[in-house]
Amino acid sequence: METDVTEQLFRDDAYLRECDANVVASGKGVIILNRTVFYPMGGGQPGDTGTIEWQGNSANIIDTRYGENGMINHLVEESEHIPAPGTPVHAQIDWERRYKHMRMHTALHLLGSILKYGVTGGNISADKSRLDFDMEDTVDKENVNKKLVQLVAA
Template sequence: MATELAYRDDAYARDITARVVSVGAEGVVLDRTVFYARAGGQPGDAGVLRWAGGEMAVAEALKGPDDTVLHAPAAGSTLPPEGAEVTAALDWDRRHRLMRMHTSLHLLCSLIPGAGVTGGQIGTDKSRLDFDVPEPPTKESLTERLNELVAANHAVTDSWITDAELDANPGMVRTLSVKPPRGSGRVRLVRIGGDGAPVDLQPCGGTHVRATGEIGRVEVAKIENKGKANRRVTLVLAGE
C-alpha cells in the first residue's frame, strides 16, 4: 500500500497522526506521512515518531518499495509496534531551511535561461546547481538579481499536468540528470509568479515556501568550473 503524502497538500504541516503499516531494520512504513523522502537532490526529512509508551528518532525519510516512505531510525532507536497509532513530527527548522533553499534554486534556474541543469544538491547550509553553460553571469550580478526576486515576494504554487502534456512541452524540463517524477499518469508543476509570465515553471516533486519573500536574503558563494561548459553555482542563506 502506497504511503499517502500529506505534504503534497500542505508543505507546512509539521506533524500528522498515522498508523504503522510495517516495521523493519531499514525503516518504518506509515499509512500517511508529512516526511519528504530523499529524491531529486533534496534530502529526506528528519524528526520523530511518538506513540503510547515510546518514541523513535527518524534519521531520514527514504523511498521504499511500492511508493512507500521509509522512516529510517536513528542508531539505537526503539521501533514502534506494527499497527500502532503514531504522531509523525518533523524537525521543522531543518525542513523549512530546505524549503527556502529549494525555492531559491528555482529562482537561480530562472536567471540562467536555456541552460540545462546537469546536477544539483539541496542542503541546510549550502545548495548548488550545475549548469551546462560556458560562462554564467557573475556572482555579484546573480546575487543582486536573486534578492530582487526574493524581495518581490512572488507567490509559489503548484498544479498538475498529464504525462502527455509534459511530453508535448519538453522545454519545461531543465534538469538533465534528474527526471521529473512520473509513473502515476500526471506530473506536478511548481510555478513561481503569475500565470501569464511566471518567473519559473518546471516539474518538481519537492517542498517549497509559499512566497519568495520567505526565503530571506541569499548569496551566491562561488561559481566553479567543473569541466567544459559545466559551471557549479553555490548558494547560501546570507546572515545565518
C-alpha cells in the same frame, strides 16, 4: 485506511509539521506509515528527520527515503525500539531543518530562472546548496546576485 502507498501529506501542505498515522510495516531500522508529513530524499533534497511517538515511546527518524511500491521508509538507528504494525503513532518533523531546505529549494528555482542554461545536477542542504549548469561562459556574479535580490523583493 490501508493502501498500497504512503499518503504523502506534505504534497498538499508543505507547512504541515506533524500528523497521526498507523504503522503499516516495521523492521530493523525502518518504520512505514500509512500517511506521513516526512519528505523523502529526492531531487537533490535530503529526507526529513524528526520523531515518531506511540504509547509513551518514541523513535528518532534519522532519514526518510522512498521505498518499494510507493511506500515511504522512515529510517531509525537499528538499535531503536520501533512500533509494531497496526500501532497508532504521532509523527513530527524537525521543522527548522525542513524550512531551511524549503528556502534553499526555492532559492535554487529563482537562480535557475535567471540563468537560462540546462541544469545538470544539484544538491540542497540546510546551510549550503548548489546547481550545476550546462554552460561554457562565465557569468557576472554581481548581476546574478542583483537579479536574485530583485526577485526576492518582488
